[in-house]
Amino acid sequence: MSEKANEPDWTERRSTGMGRFKRHWKAWLIGAIALGLLAFVGGPWFYINVLSDPPAQELALGEGQQGGGEAVPVDGTWTVSEGSQAGYRVQEILFGQDTTAVGRTGKVTGTAALSGTRITSGEVTVDMASVATDKSGRDEQFRNNIMSVSQFPTSTFALRGPVDFGSVPAAGQKVSVKAAGQLTLRGVGKSVQVDLSVVRNADTIQVQTSIPVKFADYSIPDPGIPGIDIEDNGIIEVLLNLRKTT
Incomplete structure (x- = not known):
């Protein structure tokens, strides 16, 4: 028998090669899909947990407090x-x-007026264009599309009646009280009830509050963008160091 007769048929070799190619092609496709899924899940995880700083802690009393000594009169x-x-x-x-x-x-x-055991009036204004996170892209979205700071440059909170502590807090004493006010965001004002935590120091009074906000109540557009979903609500955090001026 001739050597040529012993050689594999060309059609058979072509079929074998195509089979190998199909197996390799399927393996490559599966690998590409797996890598894509890994990048889709692992990429954001790596970005959030490795490349980004952890979120700041909630604002709390004690930050930036002034030292001891006899407290100045509250009035x-x-x-x-x-x-x-x-x-x-x-x-x-x-x-x-x-x-x-x-x-x-x-x-x-802002300012607050105190008389005896009561806060008789008070209003706080926040410059919205200066609010910043650790991401410039997020801040640009916040200032332009979400809060429209060129049209609504500030947000405010104003008391809608006196707040009575019952007694004048001693120096270093922390007290909590509920207060009625009006919160204005993006030009829309709403009545809110807030919990105020207050501590009186030697020459300052510190006030802290957190106000839940549902975006739709203040005509705030959906802040989400493709790939990033955001809850339809958030928290406004405030920490005030008040110093007596008159």
Whole structure:
């Protein structure tokens, strides 16, 4: 028998080669899909947990407190001073991964009038264009599409009646009380009930509150973008250092 007769038929070799190619092609496709899924899930996880800073802790009494000594009388006008902060906290889902966005600013102004055991009036204003997170892209979305700061540059909270503590807090004493007020965001004002935590120091009074906000109540557009889902509500956080001015 000739050597040629012993050689594999060309059609058989072609069939064998195609079979190998199909098996390799399927393996490559499965591998590509697996890598894509890994990148889809693992990429955001790596970004959130490795590349990004952890979200800031909630604002709390004690931050920026002034030292001890005999406390100044409470009666008079108290002005928002250095160390005051305000901002927001919302939950995000970044390509399936849960994360928390926290925006803050120190550009907070306002006054409160105290008489005896009561806060008789008070209003706080926040410069919304200065609110910032750790991501410039998120901040641009917040300032332009969400809060429209060019049209609504500030947000405010104003008391809608006196707040009575029952007795004048001693220096270093922390007290809590409910207060009625009006919160204005994006030009829309709504009545709210808030819990105020207050501590009196030697020459300052510190006030902290957190206000739940449902975005639709304030005509705030859906803040989500493709790939990032955001809850339809958030928290406004405020920490005030008040210093007596008159």
